[in-house]
Structure formats: structure tokens, C-alpha cells
Amino acid sequence: MYLMDTAYGSAPLPVWERPEPQPRAAPVPLSRAKIAATAIRLADDHGLDGLSVRKIAKALGVGPMRLYDYVANKSELLDLMVDAVYAEIAEADQPAEWRATVLAIVHRTRAAALDHEWFADLLGARPRLGPHALAVGEATAAALSQAPGVRGIDDLQRALSVLSAFLTGALRAEVTERRTARSTGTDVTAWQTSLGPYLTRMLDTGRYPTVARLVVEGAHLDAEETFHHNLTTVLDGITRDPRR
Incomplete structure (x- = not known):
């Protein structure tokens, strides 16, 4: 040993x-x-x-x-598996501009999680420290450190924490929906349709006006559009220069 x-x-x-x-x-x-x-x-x-x-x-x-x-042990096996997936994420060339780099890395992470759904289960908690995971972490941190609103190590730590929390939550939600659709044989559209009459009756009571607006007026984007929109919103918030 x-x-x-x-x-x-x-x-x-x-x-x-x-x-x-x-x-x-x-x-x-x-x-x-x-x-x-x-x-x-x-x-x-x-x-x-x-x-x-x-x-x-x-x-x-x-x-x-x-x-x-x-x-x-199995923990070491999972470490090797996760780092092999991070190798897929790290292998592409990085754009020169910081924002494009972060967007590219996060979208590649999503693609990897959809190819290997178990990967989403292992995100979060303590960081993975394999060589490829560290390479992805270095590329992400180096890019974010160049953002206008990131003025020091404390800002960088907070930005990375928020980005990680968004990514983990978004990927787990999307993977959970895919698994649910497979196990039930009903995708989200069919599920919404089946509950449509009930939801209409509940909204007609007038007790849920904001929910009604969301259902009737809200944009119904697909998973990829939703992910990108929410990612850019988060990125705008955590990197905004407070002096502007």
C-alpha cells in the first residue's frame, strides 16, 4: 500500500x-x-x-x-469514471474570450451528463480532484477571473460556487425528467396534457393568479433553450461589474 x-x-x-x-x-x-x-x-x-x-x-x-x-474500492472506481468523463469535457479547444470559454465548458458538461446520466448523480458535494477534473476547473476559474465583476479571489470563489450550484441543479433536474419519462412512458408534454383539465379548474378559482400568468403567458422553451437562457442569466448576475 x-x-x-x-x-x-x-x-x-x-x-x-x-x-x-x-x-x-x-x-x-x-x-x-x-x-x-x-x-x-x-x-x-x-x-x-x-x-x-x-x-x-x-x-x-x-x-x-x-x-x-x-x-x-468503489469510491476510487467512481473517481476514475468521473475523471474519464471530465476528459471528454476538457478535450475541446477553449475560446479566447472568457465568457465564450465558460459557456462552452458548461454546455459540454451538460452534453456529457446527458450521454452519461449517472455523471449528474455524482456532481456537487466535495469537488472531484482527478487530473481532467482539475483541468476543467482551472479553465473555468481562469476564464471567470477575467470577468468584469470578479475583482479578487473572494469574488471568484463566490462566482464558481453559484455557477456550480446552477449546473448541478439544472443537470439533475433534466436527467430526473428523462428518467421519469422512460419509467412512466409519459414525457412532460403528455403529463401536462393529462393534468390540464385539473389545473384549469384550479386556476379558474382565482386563488393562484401568478401561477396562472406563468402557465398562460410564460414562454414554453425546450430543455436546451431553457438551460442556455438560465445559464446566461446566472452568468450575467455573477459577473456584472457593480461599478457600472
Whole structure:
């Protein structure tokens, strides 16, 4: 076991810093990248609840215990999977202008979450610190630091926190709706139609005038339009120069 000294005592080295095990004379060669790619395919098909070391090993054609030479536990496996998705987000060229960079990164993050719905379940809470996640974080922070209203490290921290909260909430809501549509066989339009008569009766009581305005007069945008509109609104707010 590779250990490092911390303020709280010895702890295992992160999976990113541990060397790969020496190659074995075995029919199936393994690597952390191969294990992560297989786990991602299984999670894409069956979700995180359907993911286990035994299932990954079976898909790879090896014994389950062999995987523990590469990852110590499921938490490390999830770290590898998440960072592989961040590699997809980080691989594209970044625009030169700060706002275009942030918009591009956030839209690529949404695209990745829709390709790998389980990814949205793992956003939020403590940050992911794999090399590709750090690269995306660096590109985002560097771009935001150039915004007119971000005048110091405190402003930058707040801007990143708000952007992260928006992104996590928006992606989880969109992924939840997709899952609900699949599990019920009813998309949001059909659901709204089925409840239309009831909602009309409730709004006709006059007790919910603001909700009625939202339903009748509000714009009904698709998911991508809604995401982009809300993203730009958030970005306008957190980067507005208060001196203007």
C-alpha cells in the first residue's frame, strides 16, 4: 500500500498518484483506463445501482479480485469514471474570450451528463480532484477571473460556487425528467396534457393568479433553450461589474 503523511496521519496515496500494477502474464491485460471505460459502459446502460466490481470483472473476462490490484474500492472506481468523463469535457479547444470559454465548458458538461446520466448523480458535494477534473476547473476559474465583476479571489470563489450550484441543479433536474419519462412512458408534454383539465379548474378559482400568468403567458422553451437562457442569466448576475 502506498501511503502519504497528512495532518491527520498516514493515508493512502490517491489513485491518480499510485503506479499501475506490473503487467501480468494473463490472457486479459488490464489498466485503470480499461476498467473505467468498462464501468462507464455498464453505468450508461444500467445506472450506478447496477454497477458492481463483480459485473465489471465479468464484462472484462477476469476474476473480481484482480480489479482490486488497480482500485482499492468503489469510491476510487467512481473517481476514475468521473475523471474519464471530465476528459471528454476538457478535450475541446477553449475560446479566447472568457465568457465564450465558460459557456462552452458548461454546455459540454451538460452534453456529457446527458450521454452519461449517472455523471449528474455524482456532481456537487466535495469537488472531484482527478487530473481532467482539475483541468476543467482551472479553465473555468481562469476564464471567470477575467470577468468584469470578479475583482479578487473572494469574488471568484463566490462566482464558481453559484455557477456550480446552477449546473448541478439544472443537470439533475433534466436527467430526473428523462428518467421519469422512460419509467412512466409519459414525457412532460403528455403529463401536462393529462393534468390540464385539473389545473384549469384550479386556476379558474382565482386563488393562484401568478401561477396562472406563468402557465398562460410564460414562454414554453425546450430543455436546451431553457438551460442556455438560465445559464446566461446566472452568468450575467455573477459577473456584472457593480461599478457600472
